[in-house]
Amino acid sequence: MTRTGLPVVLAFAAAGAPLAAAAADAPPAAYPQGAATFQTDCAVCHGAAGAGLPSLAPPLLSYPARYAASTEGRRQLAMTVLYGMYGDVAVEGRHYAFRMPEFGQLDDATLAALVNFVVFDLAHAPASVAPLAPTEIAAERSQPLDGAAVREHRNSVAPEDP
């Protein structure tokens, strides 16, 4: 290790401290299992709090709540996690054209809890919106798509696409 190694480690530790404090202050997740899956499989691109990363992955703090309020939007959420998505999308006025991987290796209940964490804990959908059921994931699993088709379907549900 070089002489510069230690200050780098200390700088990371200092930067991590306020993050840890913020997490402790956050209200408990309504979907803790979904939260755990999110941190394992999604946070690397969408950020631990779902705010996204500029030009890499979109924020998940508003659109998922709108999708969950319509039948086609609920299908879109299930398709996105099952099959991934690629092609240009606009989210809150910014464009993203990277590749969302597929997570069809996770079972229906795990994916439903994950989507519900995104919809209710990150995007704050109102209580009038019903949580996604594992059967809604299963229905999309029975009709395989590729990520380009998932992107096409999004045209029918996206709030805006400038």
Ligand code: HEC
């Ligand atoms: C490798 C980076 C990456 C990972 C990991 C990832 N995503 Fe994505 N996600 C993206 C990208 C990029 C897009 C936009 C795709 C496009 O441009 O067509 C996206 C789009 C989405 C959308 C659609 C947003 C919209 O407005 O249509 C949802 C919902 C989503 N991701 C949820 C998740 C969840 C849940 C996980 C964890 C299982 C996850 N993502 C893991 C990169 C990622």
